[in-house]
Amino acid sequence: MxxxxxxxxxxxxxxxxxxxxxxxxxxxxxxxxxxxxxxxxxxxxxxxxxxxxxxxxxxxxxxxxxxxxxxxxxxxxxxxxxxxxxxxxxxxxxxxxxxxxxxxxxxxVRAEVRDALCSAGDLPVERLPEGAKVGTGSPRRKAQLLAARGDLEVVDIRGNVGTRLARVRGREDAAETSTQAPDAARGDLDAVVLAGAGLIRLGLEHHISELISTEVMVPAPGQGxxxxxxxxxxxxxxxxxxxxxxxxxDFAARVETTAERALLARLNAGCSAPIGGLARLDEATGVLRLRSVVCAPDGSSTQSAEAAVEMTAAAPRASAVAAAAQLGAAVAEQLLADDTGLLAHVIDT
CATH class of the missing domain: 3.40.190.10 (Periplasmic binding protein-like II)
Structure with missing residues (x-):
């Protein structure tokens, strides 16, 4: 380049x-x-x-x-x-x-922002058996899973959507939708976590056992x-x-993702850091609200921050985008001001 x-x-x-x-x-x-x-x-x-x-x-x-x-x-x-x-x-x-x-x-226009759990028996996160093996390639998902259920065993996985789904007991036939290697593992996990938007775009929403609440798992900035x-x-x-x-x-998608990306940029964090950030525009009130969560990789501690800004209806589009960027930076500043060492550790790793 x-x-x-x-x-x-x-x-x-x-x-x-x-x-x-x-x-x-x-x-x-x-x-x-x-x-x-x-x-x-x-x-x-x-x-x-x-x-x-x-x-x-x-x-x-x-x-x-x-x-x-x-x-x-x-x-x-x-x-x-x-x-x-x-x-x-x-x-x-x-x-x-x-x-x-x-x-x-x-x-x-933004699609589904939530993470999706695809599990054996269609169990939600809270009902997975103790010690269940859950696959994900995302440090953010791993950290928030362990924060919610410290008893789970989180397994790092790679591969396309079909290959990942086929790792779940009872969903081995999902590999037929992918170019999976013949020796790839199948049916060795209790669940996997994938982006809900990707499953829906592929017509695989029938594999979704639960769209995980953003109160439990804050999505990655830009997700969906x-x-x-x-x-x-x-x-x-x-x-x-x-x-x-x-x-x-799309205006809503633009200002939401601008705020989320400004958050990451101010923190100087990579897109694989265990940091969740979700902005939502209430089109009825014009209020853009951003929430962010930082998790220790093992889920043992978390840090969060939230702020909002009102989008002025008559303001030029460029002004609204600039206000969204300022919101992202402001939430990042909250995290930096309140940091007890967790944020620095997460970004360094």
């Missing part, structure tokens, strides 16, 4: 745009939906280009590979190199600080939202996709 060098935009004579995507079924589903919407708004055709990431090749815990941001790096490189014009990310997987030369030009990223010059009005991107951008 060429540092801060601004990449060239699309030429005026082009009649289609190229959309970069990872090769997983979930990525293809999310990317295709966004590409169809942008094509409809702009009147241009599109072509999908599969970009392989380091995270798709390497094995081992994501937290040891730089977190889920590892999946975004290859797509961003493809934007800089001109191999694609649009990249569609799960917003929770993007590093909190924007990259010079690129623009998150649209955040469409997509980020449509382009070269900054291609987000300008009058460009091939500029107006389409502006139409595709």
């Amino acid at each position: 060429r540092g801060g060098e601004a990449p060239a935009g699309r030429g005026a004579g082009d009649d289609e745009f190229i959309v970069g995507t990872r090769g997983s079924r979930l990525a293809l589903t999310q990317t295709s939906g966004a590409a169809e919407a942008l094509s409809a708004y702009s009147g241009y055709g599109y072509r999908l280009e599969t970009i392989r990431s380091e995270g798709d090749v390497l094995t081992g815990p994501l937290s040891q590979m730089g977190g889920t941001g590892v999946f975004a790096t290859a797509l961003r490189s493809a934007l800089f190199d001109g191999r694609c014009d649009v990249a569609v990310h799960s917003l929770k997987d993007l590093p909190a600080k924007d990259l010079e030369g690129l623009s998150i030009a649209a955040v469409p 939202a997509l980020a449509v990223e382009v070269r900054a010059v291609d987000a300008e009005p009058g460009t091939m996709l500029g107006e389409a991107l502006a139409q595709y951008d």
